[in-house]
Amino acid sequence: MSKTVKLRKGLDIKLVGEAEKVMESLPMPSEVALKPADFHGMVPKMVLKEGEKVKAGEVVFHDKYNESIKYVSPVSGTIKSIVRGEKRRILSVVITADSEIQYASSSSVNVNDLNGEQVKEKMLAAGLWPFVKQRPIDVVANPNVAPKAIFISGFDSSPLAPDYNFLLEGKEADFQTGIDALAKLTNGSIHLGLNGQTMSAPALINAKGVQMNRFYGKHPIGNVGTQIHHVDPINKGEMVWTVNALDVAMIGRYFNTGKFDATRTIALCGSEVSAPKYYTTILGAQLTGLLDGKIKEGNVRYISGNVLTGDKVEKDGYLGAYHHQITVIPEGNEYKFFLTTGWLGHGFDKFSNSRLFPTWLLNAVAPNKKYRLDTNTNGEERAFVVTGELERVFPFDIMPMQLVKAAITKDIDGMENLGIYEVAPEDFALCEYVCTTKINIQDEVRKGLDLINEECM
Numbered sequence: 001m002s003k004t005v006k007l008r009k010g011l012d013i014k015l016v017g018e019a020e021k022v023m024e025s026l027p028m029p030s031e032v033a034l035k036p037a038d039f040h041g042m043v044p045k046m047v048l049k050e051g052e053k054v055k056a057g058e059v060v061f062h063d064k065y066n067e068s069i070k071y072v073s074p075v076s077g078t079i080k081s082i083v084r085g086e087k088r089r090i091l092s093v094v095i096t097a098d099s100e101i102q103y104a105s106s107s108s109v110n111v112n113d114l115n116g117e118q119v120k121e122k123m124l125a126a127g128l129w130p131f132v133k134q135r136p137i138d139v140v141a142n143p144n145v146a147p148k149a150i151f152i153s154g155f156d157s158s159p160l161a162p163d164y165n166f167l168l169e170g171k172e173a174d175f176q177t178g179i180d181a182l183a184k185l186t187n188g189s190i191h192l193g194l195n196g197q198t199m200s201a202p203a204l205i206n207a208k209g210v211q212m213n214r215f216y217g218k219h220p221i222g223n224v225g226t227q228i229h230h231v232d233p234i235n236k237g238e239m240v241w242t243v244n245a246l247d248v249a250m251i252g253r254y255f256n257t258g259k260f261d262a263t264r265t266i267a268l269c270g271s272e273v274s275a276p277k278y279y280t281t282i283l284g285a286q287l288t289g290l291l292d293g294k295i296k297e298g299n300v301r302y303i304s305g306n307v308l309t310g311d312k313v314e315k316d317g318y319l320g321a322y323h324h325q326i327t328v329i330p331e332g333n334e335y336k337f338f339l340t341t342g343w344l345g346h347g348f349d350k351f352s353n354s355r356l357f358p359t360w361l362l363n364a365v366a367p368n369k370k371y372r373l374d375t376n377t378n379g380e381e382r383a384f385v386v387t388g389e390l391e392r393v394f395p396f397d398i399m400p401m402q403l404v405k406a407a408i409t410k411d412i413d414g415m416e417n418l419g420i421y422e423v424a425p426e427d428f429a430l431c432e433y434v435c436t437t438k439i440n441i442q443d444e445v446r447k448g449l450d451l452i453n454e455e456c457m
Helices: 116-126 172-183 224-231 245-257 359-365 389-393 400-408 412-418 425-434 441-456
Strands: 004-006 020-025 031-034 044-046 059-063 066-072 077-084 090-097 133-135 149-153 190-195 211-216 240-242 263-269 277-282 300-304 311-313 325-330
Touching: 004 224, 044 090, 059 090, 066 116, 116 245, 149 172, 149 224, 149 245, 172 190, 172 245, 190 224, 211 224, 224 240, 224 425, 389 400, 389 425, 400 412, 400 425, 400 441, 412 441, 425 441
Parallel strands: 004 211, 020 277, 149 190, 149 240, 190 211, 263 325
Antiparallel strands: 031 090, 044 059, 059 066, 077 090, 133 240, 263 277, 300 311, 300 325
16 A cells, blocks of 8 residues: 655755756766675675676676675676775776677566566576665675565655656666566565655656555655655564665666666766766766766865765766766865854855754745855764754654664664664765764764674674
């Protein structure tokens, strides 16, 4: 039965630089990279060596502790380098791409002719499994444990997020095939979260075999964790799987064509982008070709993902495996004169969830005002004391400050009692933004989840 959820808590951070709904194709990137760090907790075991040839869809490495989970090349080409860090930990596998992609041989298949085990085997062999994540712990799903449900968020509410309606145009058949494939993997429901405040794309609104749930409110209504909490919360011992709506279409495209097509349309956005728009590239693509000639002059930060949960990258870095946008904003490492733009300034160009700056008055008159914000935290780490700030933006029936304190102190019983099984680091991104302590709350939650995974799972 469908649900309608209206949330009062949350916060929309309106930034300058939203991508215009214009699509532009980019040439094949010269390099792509697979980064094990994108798949938290996975330890890679290499299948190929430097200098070896590879086709798109062929296995590059697999999970050392679960060899059935394979990670494949998004392009055809040559393994250029295996970049290692401390203790020979693999940081990335860089592949020099061919000018034209050659795909590993395979054939299309009718999902309706397969049972659940056959669908799972095909997804594992094709390298599609890493796009299925699990809650609790927020890691690549364990294929040996059946979920009670699968959740798909049909929209993204984060700052400057790509428009899923725009990106899913013309992908109705692939999206439905992806839904049909995922439905074979659970005896529970497929939950599709829709934005109740806008019209959804035909691929979403016409999807069959799903329970459609509509959400109203501010960010993080688009986060799948928020949707799970208000539709079918997770208890200890339960498991749910989550898949990004755009990756559902990619899964469906594999079954419809027999190819691991890693083509990805991303939003290049942010205040420091000359003309924000959408570009078609490849998963893991080097960003140089995307960014050259499109960024304003100045000291900027490149972010793979959104400003709240994305990863800082260099201009010659690579697109993250789960990211559908590149955000470019001013770097915040420059000194500000305290009487004008510093802490004694009027703050008419600053945004705050509190009433620290006079812009809270302007927001009442012009609620759609957008801001050009930088990365400066405007302060150092401070004492973590009860303020009520986190609760105003955290739309869970969970006490966020107490849970974070339990994670910091490695209090396993406290974390379990306070709801650690329901959350992921991204659910605390707004808490980290509004908290005056300047603590990296998402990192602390991730450490807490890793401890729970090690001791309790």
